[in-house]
Amino acid sequence: MRKPTPSRTPTRPLKRAPAALTREIAPPELVGQRTVWHDSYAAGLTPARLARILRSAMQGDTHEYLVLAGEIERLELHYRAQLGTRKLQCKSLQIMVEAASDDAADVALADAVRDLVARPGTRRMIGHLLDGLARGYSVVELVWHETADGPWYPRYEHRDPTFFQLDRVAGQEIRLRDGSPDGAELPPNRFMIHVPDLITGLPVAGGLAMLGVWSFMFKSFSLQDWAAFGEIYGMPIRIGRYDQAHSAEDRAVLKQAVSMIGRQAAAILPRGMDLEFIDAAQGAVGPDVFERLARYWDEQVSKVILGQTMTADDGSSRAQAQVHDQVRLDILEADAADISETLQRDLVNVFVGLNWGVPASGQYPTIKLLVPDMDDLKQWVQMVCDLVDRGAKVGMSTVRDKLGLPDPDADEELLHPPGASQTAPPPPTDRGTARERGPAPLDDVDDLVDQMDAAAAPAIDSMLDRFRDLLATSDDLADVERRLLDLYPELSPDALAEVMGQGLMVAYLGGSADGG
Template identity: 50%
Template sequence: MSTYQLVDPHGRPVSSASLLREEAAPTLTGVRSIWGEPVASGLTPARLARILHDAVEGEPGEYLALAEEMEERDLHYASVLGTRKRAVLAIEPVVNQPKNGTVDDKILDAVRDLVEAPIFEDMLIDVLDGLGKGFSVVEILWDHQATWYPREYVWRDPRHFQFDRRTGRELRLREDGSTEGRDLSRYSFIRHIPKLKSGLPIRGGLARLAAWAFLLKSYTLKDWAAFLEVFGMPLRVGRYNRSATPDEKRVLLRAVRDLAADAAAIIPSGMEIEFIEAKGGSGNAVFGAMAEYLDAQISKAVLGQTMTTDDGSSLAQAQVHENVRYDLLRADGRQVSTTLNRDLIHPFIAFNFGPQERYPTVDLPVAEAEDIKTLSEALNTLVPLGLKVAGSEVREKIGLSEPEDDADILRASAAAKPPVTEPGQAEAEPDDAGTEPATAQACPSCGGYHATARAGEEPDELDALLEEALQEWGTDLAPVLDQLQAEFAAASSYEDLKARLDRLAGTLDVGPLARRIADLALIARGLGDAG
């Protein structure tokens, strides 16, 4: 009896039992517990420095918890980080053939079904969690019925993983009683480590970059809240006589304090309370400016710019800054595509269709917004000069698809230039109204093109008159051309030629041409009067 051996994309055997087993499930207690103490509460500069140091030394638990809390506590950080994640999510995944070669259509269809599944987009959200923390891990829970297929993608708490202590680059699963953890099973996890900067992966998360701004902003908001609590409230001053006893002083103090909450108090005779109005509001400007400055730095760190989130002082500046965001988006899309192809697409194909010489790819292409007006003006200028442009390329840039055979096609207006019919070329198609369009025929005399009657119409007297006149154009223009050629031949420089042509103006022999035009106009007028 033959057995089927599951193999990976490189042809190496894979244990089916290991694929069907859930490996990184959390535990109630131990190193993989989902519970933990908050880190951001009472955070100080000394503690933050220790947390960041411990993360680099191989204990990233508190740093990862802080990164999670930063997204919950800082509205601006959560906004810009969410914007960067959602920008990638908005890209429609595309399944492409390998660059050098092709694969069977049934493989492409299977990959498209995998990508179009609703759980795929949810998995992308979890994969992009690595932007803030430096890495993210999603466990693939495989199911095997007729085919191998992910039945679920499960986000795993990054605190349940660690990097190896020798290189600081290999992700390992934390286990009780083991300082090194254990290897992650191949093809059971999607491991995304975005390359945002050179160095160790744990130092590359955006949360580490924004942590100090988060701490300073926390202090700023706390001081601002304390300032607002007392700003504008009148200062209450109690006055007592020199002979007042300690008990009387305590009564006066209690009365002054009660005024803040109850707005009512009683005091002994001989004592008085004075209200001093607070003036000036410079504290608002100081604290507000500090908070805005820190928000701007976070925007620069996460989005690479501030124009589309804070300032937006001009359209031109915003467009320049938007291009920076396109650079980040393209980089994020490429890195996520690389992760998905390595950890999901290639294993999925190998498990179901066997190892392939070349594998299709799932890409997240980012198309920049084209300036259609500028493109149209450039085409309108360059195409008549002979520039050859593929119609498919223009359609791609402006976002238009190739029309179907039975589609309602937009056509040029009736005022558009009539098409030119070259000798031997098929005549133009009728327009929508069923009227045959006018054509233009090459003239053997002048080498140009002249409009002719519509197809199916008999030439009239004016057509014959025009044809006769064109036979004599060389004779009529000969005196003018002879004079011009003589001046060109005699000129010694460009400036001399300009002077000669200026002197020649008004003396050209246009008599034969003028008489020809006058005769033609008279005959045409007579034909018109005669009906």
């Protein structure tokens, strides 16, 4: 990797003392404001309790809501699967870094950023940032360390969102929770803060968990009722009948038999007693109503997270799936744009400024998560090829940045078109006298060939005419062979030999003049 040259700007505005860069600012604590151990709010969740938690969150007290949002992601299977799909799609995108210009300094800075994002932990860090999709915001702390070859690189530490709070005035600024009413201001260039652009308003109000908690609660009710229904009506109702002649002891035996047949499927009854089974599940309300309710809430979660249900929950045709996949592509592109903006602002600009100051051009390398669209990419490549064929000048770095290809190393083996020569053409020479410029240029040789071709044409045409007449008047191949043998002594090569001799003489004289 080419090392960036120092900026021509004399100041280094982001430079800090090593102790301030390497010290963690928001580490977890055993007790206090930043503990990772929380009470559970999902167990026994009721509409009244959930309404109170959400009301408190909208008034600035977000602790219980953020804990609950994390709980439902761990406990609710469908919500976790759909949210995980959306995160993994964005997390697995190719990271593209584009230089600000073709200037050597800007290209070197882009190479440095490519080396930064290629280091271990980048994908994991992006996954931490994507946690903001559910809770409204996410925070990753940058703990800097200096390497042996010079640049400062960050270590990424995910911080629980409960470690932070919103400012009490606008509710937009993320502040460190320290026990004070307003919290502590976060120092610049030490935190990556990702707030997905889902809806306008408070960050916590835009998180997908704001809707997911309601689905979790109502689906929990449906599953509890379904389990109770299965426990009660999974076996038919058992009714024992006795008459007035049976004693109290006989009735106790009958009751015990009814209970035992439900648990052990076996019982004994005194003679004269009856046991009847009634299938109560055949009533107007069957067990499928609970399944339909659970499925309904799953479909609503799929719509909120993925924008559709067809590829997530329902079977579909290929054409229908393609339409719904397009909706998912729109969401993926929006997530990628949001993450790219956060990486640009809180990582790339800080990394470059810390190590080399503000670039002389004033423009930083650009980082993007590239959403692949092969059709558009093919069209773009074809357009560039057409422009180059028509004489347009296109920078190689521009093409590589667009395709996400790094610059090849000096000793790296390169790809070539089939049949193309892999050796570089000789450098051009200055035109001067024949003795000064060495062998004759290619255009002189072409002229000589053209002159010889014109001089030899009459002799060659005369011989070809004889052959054409012979072929036209022959009966078969045997006749052609016999007549060629007869014709050969009559053919005179004198005219052609004279031309060839003249050509050889010219070539000899040219070589002698050039010092050959």
